[in-house]
Amino acid sequence: MHVVVNAAQSVDGKLSTRRREQLRISGPEDFDRVDRIRAAADAVLVGVGTVLADDPSLTIKEEARRVSRLQNGRPGNPARVVVDSRGRTPTDAAVLDDAAETFLLVSETATSDRREALEAAGAEVIVAGEERVDLEAGCTELAKHGVDRLMVEGGGEVIQSCFAAGLVDELDVYVGSLVVGGRDAPTLADGDGFIEAFPRLELRGTERLDDGIVLSYAVGETR
Numbered sequence: 001m002h003v004v005v006n007a008a009q010s011v012d013g014k015l016s017t018r019r020r021e022q023l024r025i026s027g028p029e030d031f032d033r034v035d036r037i038r039a040a041a042d043a044v045l046v047g048v049g050t051v052l053a054d055d056p057s058l059t060i061k062e063e064a065r066r067v068s069r070l071q072n073g074r075p076g077n078p079a080r081v082v083v084d085s086r087g088r089t090p091t092d093a094a095v096l097d098d099a100a101e102t103f104l105l106v107s108e109t110a111t112s113d114r115r116e117a118l119e120a121a122g123a124e125v126i127v128a129g130e131e132r133v134d135l136e137a138g139c140t141e142l143a144k145h146g147v148d149r150l151m152v153e154g155g156g157e158v159i160q161s162c163f164a165a166g167l168v169d170e171l172d173v174y175v176g177s178l179v180v181g182g183r184d185a186p187t188l189a190d191g192d193g194f195i196e197a198f199p200r201l202e203l204r205g206t207e208r209l210d211d212g213i214v215l216s217y218a219v220g221e222t223r
């Protein structure tokens with residue numbers, strides 16, 4: 001599986017404010033770039049923290065891109081994947097609408113009541129991991145459902161876990177021209193971070209969009 005991480009951050013590395021409310025960091029040119037990455041993906045993954053904060057739809061916004069996928073025998077939108085140990089995704093979340101297939105990666109801590117409620121709301125529930133979601137095991141299951149190219153949109157905890165599991169092949173970061181600040185605001189890679197064996201990146205390209213810049217990296221050896 002090929003895994004592409006994309007996120008928008010402030011100059012000081014924040015994905016949103018300490019209140020974890022959705023923050024407009026980029027603009028229309030960048031949203032169009034994100035739309036293209038979604039259109040090339042078989043599935044788009046976020047953590048439940050992002051679902052609870054942003055209620056994203058994770059769909060392709062440009063109709064011509066959906067049509068082109070359909071003409072190529074693919075679903076009009078990529079599948080959606082939520083990393084959600086206990087199954088906290090609200091049953092009326094936008095990711096559970098009928099615009100695309102949705103997989104919920106839960107752990108054994110998710111009660112059967114929650115699993116059943118989420119299945120009744122249209123999700124395909126996959127159990128991977130005992131306490132937290134085991135992302136490697138989750139990706140193995142997703143591959144069995146035809147996911148070869150996965151886009152990870154965040155947030156910071158899930159992105160860090162993807163790096164820690166050695167799953168990431170590419171990273172695109174949009175750096176917006178603003179400072180958010182705050183020690184409790186989410187950053188590109190949260191969780192416990194790294195104190196050794198840092199993922200190393202190879203800069204592949206830069207592009208000016210809106211009033212910011214996109215940095216595109218390939219992920220190299222961890223050292």
Ligand SMILES: NC(=O)C1=CN([C@@H]2O[C@H](COP(=O)(O)OP(=O)(O)OC[C@H]3O[C@@H](n4cnc5c(N)ncnc54)[C@H](O)[C@@H]3O)[C@@H](O)[C@H]2O)C=CC1
Pocket residue numbers: 006007008009014015016017019020021022023025046047048049050051053054083084085132133134135153154155156157158159161186190
């Ligand atoms: N600017 C941007 O591009 C984006 C910003 N965001 C922002 O990020 C914030 C949400 O990020 P986070 O709070 O970090 O939440 P997150 O979206 O990374 O989800 C983390 C949650 O996922 C669950 N989880 C289960 N197994 C896990 C595992 N193995 N590794 C990591 N998490 C696991 C846990 O409940 C954990 O709290 C929001 O403020 C949202 O607005 C989110 C996506 C993109």
Ligand SMILES: Nc1nc(O)c(N)c(N[C@@H]2O[C@H](COP(=O)(O)O)[C@@H](O)[C@H]2O)n1
Pocket residue numbers: 007008022023024025026027030031034046050054055056057058059153154174
């Ligand atoms: N590229 C980008 N720029 C920003 O300024 C952002 N705040 C984000 N956030 C991501 O976009 C998702 C919204 O998706 P939908 O439009 O609802 O499909 C949000 O959840 C973040 O993943 N991205």
